[in-house]
Each structure stands twice: as structure tokens, then as C-alpha cells.
Amino acid sequence: MSEEVVLLDFWPSPFGMRMRIALAEKGIKYESKEEDLRNKSDLLLQMNPIHQKIPVLIHNGKPVCESLIQVQYIDEVWHHKSPLLPSDPYQRAIARFWADFADKKMSDLGRKIWATKGEEQANAKKEFIESLKLLEGELGDKPYFGGENLGYVDVVFVPFYSWFYAYEMCGDFSIDAECPKLMAWAKRCLEKESVSESLPDQEKVYGFVLQMKKAFGIE
Amino acid sequence: MAEVKLLATWPSPFYYRVVWALKLKGIAYEFIEEDLTNKSPLLLLYNPVHKKIPVLIHGGKPICESMVILEYIEEVWPQNSLLPTDPYDKAIARFWIKFAEDKSPAIWMVFWTNGEEQEQAVKDSLEMLKTIEEHAFGGKKFFGGDQIDMVDLAFGQLAQWLQVIEDVTGLKLLEASKFPRLQTWIKNFKQVPTIKENLPDYDQMFDFFTVRREMLLASK
Helix, strand or coil, X not given: CCCCEEEEECCCCHXXXXXXXXXXXXXXXXXXEECCCCCCCHHHHHHCCCCCCCCEEEECCEEEECHHHHHHHHHHHCCCCCCCCCCCHHHHHHHHHHHHHHHHXXXXXXXXHHHCCHHHHHHHHHHHXXXXXXXXXXXXXXXXXXXXXXXXXXXXXXXXXXXXXXXXHXXXXXXXXXXXXXXXXXXXHHCCHHHHCCCCCHHHHHHHHHHXXXXXXXX | CCCEEEEECCCCHXXXXXXXXXXXXXXXXXXXXXXXXXXXXXXXXXXXXXXXXXXXXXXXXXXXCHHHHHHHXXXXXXXXXXXXXXXXXXXXXXXXXXXXXXXXXXXXXXXXXXXXXXXXXXXXXHHHHHHHHHHHCCCCCECCECCCCHHHHHCCHHHHHHHHHHHHHCCCCCCCCCCHHHHHHHHXXXXXXXXXXXXXXXXXXXXXXXXXXXXXXXXX
């Protein structure tokens, strides 16, 4: 059966990266279309009319929106290869909890670190490190959050690693010094082709953040 | 069957979502009331990360976050299914569940704020209601079709709590003429026997939130 898979994406988006990793892990061939978010395509507006955001997964012409939902969808449809969620319901609940935690904390706090200054930025940095330490605790001695292999939480969380250098530069702090175990985990993930091919270079992301700061008039 | 306990607080809408799911599937559970002004060692043990309710405790193991709990309940007790089996339909259901999670806090901001902040919250709430009215129903009686499903439970706040917020703040958000589909859905949702039998008492809720709102305004 022929499957047509299209991904509407934007290179620095951590949400897009999740899909790149998941599709690669499952060995799914797909067409990637890069969006210009200042000039959104008719296809994007048609496929995601409510949020008009990327990534959008289009499977045989039907759109799936929201990256956490897309990863679960991929996992269910291509369930015979590289399962991302565990099969036990309790372990699945734990994975969903931590994926939700990583998603909310990294998105919100990361943005505050590069886009704000003073007390707001200082509070964001503090909470960011606290969140990373909680995630380190959940990782424990496992090589990946998914155990011996990449799992749902790894796929959801590791894209933010490509933004860590930008956060460190904007926030003037070292994530490595505070969370060495987590940095080791990220590097371990990057040894996998599905991850290394999906994450942009950290310097490139920093350049993009500097452009955004200029565009929004943030010093 | 392993013991099921639910650590929660009246009249949290997140607590009621879990109650509805358990009751719809015929699962017996023990309710443990939590005092959020004086958090118990049990809550701190079972939800150290967020220290929030509800927490479902199944066979001594905790599950936190109401929508994570609902997905867990659906997987462990598949009878009276609350999600479609087709992966694409399931993805659409999850899209609306996420929409409910991300946008519903706006109605609580209407309750918790005043002045400019409240005006923005009203704007955000109306935008959310408009999107649901225009896009979420697809000509069906419930979000789940002929029967309620997890999407209906996720939007449950709009069925009773929204009205309390409107009555306590004096701000009308859900005008029947502007939101006919939502109005009809609320009527139908509250008539579903399991929901009808498991809604917090309206007058008690009104008094509870009136006191909260007065305390809030006094402190500003």
C-alpha cells in the first residue's frame, strides 16, 4: 500500500524536530515542505486553519496537528517498528506525564530566557534549571527516558537541546555546569542518526534567535 | 481488581472529569478529600512535581494530570470506550482535548482578575468559544458523536463552571444567540444520566466562588 506522508515544517522549530526524529525512527519516507512563517502557504492555512502553525503532518491527504499528538499518531499507525510509547498502561501514563512536563516547561521558560531581561529572566532561568533537574531525576541511570532505546519523552524533549546554546548566551549561564547528566543524555541521543539528522546546529539556532530579538526590538 | 482511590477537592472541574470517566466505566473508587490550603503528606508523596489534584491512585501507584489520568483509565478499562479506535479519529479527538486544555484557563482568568487583565481574559474566552462553535461540532450531538466521549469530558467545565463564573462576575460570555450549538450541547451534556447525577450542586458552587471572588477583590 502506498503511503503519502508530507511534513510542513520550519527548520528551527523544536516541535518540527520531534516529527523529524519520529519519522526517521520509524523509517517512514516523507516529503518535507519548509514554511515561511511570515508568509504562510495556502496549504498550511488549509491544513491547520485553527492554529495556522507548524508542524503539520499530512498522511494520505489528511492533516494531523500538534506535535505530541502527531508523534502518538505515528506510533500507533506504524506500531510494528521502533515503538516510542511503552505497552504497559502505567508506564505510558508516566511517559505522557513527563512529556507534558518537558513540553510546557521548556517552551514557556526557554522563551522567557531569550526574550526577557532582569527579574523575569532571572526567575525563568532558576525555574528552567529546577525543571531540568527534575527531568534528570526521572532519567535516573537509564541511557534514555525510554529505557534502552529512544522513547516518547526523548523524542519530545531532545529537540530543545538545539536551543540550549542560545539560552546560555542570552541568559549568561551554563546548563552543562548545573545538569551534566542531562547533557550526557543529549549527546547520547545525538549519536543516533535519527536525532543528529533532525536537530540543527546550535550556533545556527543562536543566529536565528538573535534575528528574532532584533525583529521584536528586544535587546 | 486493585484498589482505586481518587485524591481531589470539591468543586474542581478536573476532579469531576475523572469522576465522570470512572462512573461511565462502572469503576468503584474511594474519594479522599484534599485540603489545598494545608497539603497532606499523601499529596506531596504522590504528586511531588506539581502538588496538585486530582491524583488517581491505582493499586498504590499514582497518576497525575487529569487528561493523563483519563487516557490511563481508557486503556486499563476499555469498556464504554471514550476514544475512537481509528488512529486518525483519535488524533482529531486529542486535538480538541488539547484545545480545551490550552484555552479553558481563559474563563478562570475572567474569574481571578479585574480591570484590563479581565478584559483580555473575556476576549480570549470569547475567541475560544467562537472556535468551538464554528469548528468542533461537525453537525454531531456531542463531540463524540451520538454518545459523549473524552472530548465532551474535557470541555465539561463549560457546562456548569462557566455559568458560575458568569453569575459571580456579572459578565455574560455564552450568549445563546451567538453560541446556539454550544448552548444545545450544554443542555444535552447535562442530561446524560452519569453527568446529571455527578455535577456539583449549583447553589453551593455559587456561594463557594462568590466568597472566593470577594476575598480576591478585597486583597487588590
